[in-house]
Amino acid sequence: MGGSMLTGSVLLFDMDGTLVDSTASVERAWTRFAARHGLEAAAILAVAHGRPTIEVVAQFAPAGVDARAETDRIEAEEIDRTDGISEIPGAAALLGSLDPSRWAVVTSATRALTLRRLAAVGVPLPKVLVAADDVTNGKPHPQPYLMAAKALGYDATDAVAFEDAPAGLVSAAAAGAATVVVGGYAGAEARDLPRAADMRAVRVDQEGPRLTVTVG
Missing domain, CATH: 3.40.50.1000 (HAD superfamily/HAD-like)
Structure with a gap:
């Protein structure tokens, strides 16, 4: 070709x-987020790739969840975990x-x-x-x-x-x-x-x- x-x-x-x-690191981070809030990880992963974390958090987080704080937590976890x-x-x-x-x-x-x-x-x-x-x-x-x-x-x-x-x-x-x-x-x-x-x-x-x- x-x-x-x-x-x-x-x-x-x-x-x-x-x-x-x-991919593995991102999937683990979103799976932890989903577990914390009783969400379906697969639904999040289907749309999360390539988008800013805070936008995805805001889309899926239950009412009353601080989207900024959740985003900061996810980012901190990913910065700390570069394995994989x-x-x-x-x-x-x-x-x-x-x-x-x-x-x-x-x-x-x-x-x-x-x-x-x-x-x-x-x-x-x-x-x-x-x-x-x-x-x-x-x-x-x-x-x-x-x-x-x-x-x-x-x-x-x-x-x-x-x-x-x-x-x-x-x-x-x-x-x-x-x-x-x-x-x-x-x-x-x-x-x-x-x-x-x-x-x-x-x-x-x-x-x-x-x-x-x-x-x-």
Whole structure:
């Protein structure tokens, strides 16, 4: 199968599922939350991936529960427990090969959790990071990707984004970024988009004013 080619001035990367495999850690955190409040964990996990924690807590928490306090607890648990997370294959090598001024991380995790996870698996820390605590509207709203591109000095329409989850794919597309699906998600949001099994399938030519990205 031939690869897909995209061009852009900057690259924007989601974290969980794109650079870091944190599925087991995330599932354990939401399962603990569900158990504390008598909720069905499967229903939460079906919609939680790629969305800010506080939005998911607010959606599912019973009346009277302090959503901010619950979110802080979940985040603290995940920061303390990095066992079971790993690098998405090829992520560290790819980011390490790039000009730091030409890429950013755009995540629904908090800044503290993002830095902890990236460091824990050996993925380079970004010069520009847009995290959950930096935005007023999280994914699937386009604000995170618009902010990241602007912070790098470009418009999001001149970016290539890498995402693995429905909320992130919608966010990147709404911002106008050319978007690559990382991993196996095959829902409607991923239809007709180029796909990389993991970051080993992504090659970037940095010669010239624009980056040429080959996927597959």
